[in-house]
Amino acid sequence: MAGVKNEFTSRLSPKSQPRKRKKIKEGKWEIYTLWISMEFSAIVVEKVPSLLLRPAAKVRWPALFDGVDSVLEDWIVDQMHIVRPVVETGYENLLLVRLLVESRLPSIRKSSVAEGLTVEDILENWSKIKPVIMEEWDENGDALIDLFGKVRDEWMDNDLATWIGANRFYPGVPDALKFSSSTIYIVTTKQSRFADALLRELAGVTIPPERIYGLGTGPKVKVLKQLQLRPEHQGMKLHFVEDRLATLKNVIKEPELDGWNLYLGIIRVFELLV
Structure with a gap:
């Protein structure tokens, strides 16, 4: 190329x-x-996270964003830019979003690794963090893949032009x-x-x-x-x-x-x- x-x-x-x-x-x-x-x-x-990640995360964890204001949401988007390189498969973005939310909101925290977690920790140790939170949250990779695909499918079916327009080469x-x-x-x-x-x-x-x-x-x-x-x-x-x-x-x-x-x-x- x-x-x-x-x-x-x-x-x-x-x-x-x-x-x-x-x-x-x-x-x-x-x-x-x-x-x-x-x-x-x-x-x-290039992509835009909030257009898909938030709807998918809310489907999986309905109460996840209850305590998330606009300031925190902007922070999450900024952190997602930084931690993106650790992602191999799309559903991992959902895990990262929830982990970032838990790191800032103790009231919803269910992961043992979220307290005091930094983006540097994620970048250096994602391969170790991922199986821990998957087990603690009782999550299944295949189910998250299906959810991610379903949300994308619904968006594409309802408004393909907007979905395509949200991307750029x-x-x-x-x-x-x-x-x-x-x-x-x-x-x-x-x-x-x-x-x-x-x-x-x-x-x-x-x-x-x-x-x-x-x-x-x-x-x-x-x-x-x-x-x-x-x-x-x-x-x-x-x-x-x-x-x-x-x-x-x-x-x-x-x-x-x-x-x-x-x-x-x-x-x-x-x-x-x-």
Whole structure:
């Protein structure tokens, strides 16, 4: 993808530098696999959190916002901008919203980790915090995924134009997708239909459904292995753009994926919808 800076190697410690990549035969086309998080957030699309997160959170926890005034709500939105990088799957945004509310409102606090919690704590320890609050709140990831999807579906069904209009692509991305001479794949943890809707309606880009790997298609490492084994991809250059360093490190651990060129795409996320 033109304009995407390779910041991957420079951000790893010397001991964790990637292995020297095997040389692969030049092909006529290059294959770019793009990971587009939270419906393209962090790489392709900017989002707005309060439009979806609050309605979804109120459905799940009706009394959650009873003590939240406009000042606190603005604070939550600001903190969500900061903690966004820890999110792998959309429903985690709901957990973060509730956790932030509990950190400021002792009267509704049910989590043992909320008291005195800072955004730095979340950024550094989310992988440990998440299972604790899931258990303490008796939450189920699949149920939250379904809820998130249901709220989005209802919004899209009732007012698709407004939902699409609440999103925006980063400058230059639509043209890069439209005019790329490479074969583009979308590998995302989000549901494929939302990625497809944004591509078609907002960017004017049509990517065949078989080239959109959404929620339920398996880990990204697995998808990369599947893509590189396709006969039509043999001898071509393979590129993977990702905004999570941990995911790229997982790719590095797999000797089978030595042929992939890896890119850490870092773009500031201003506001999140999903």
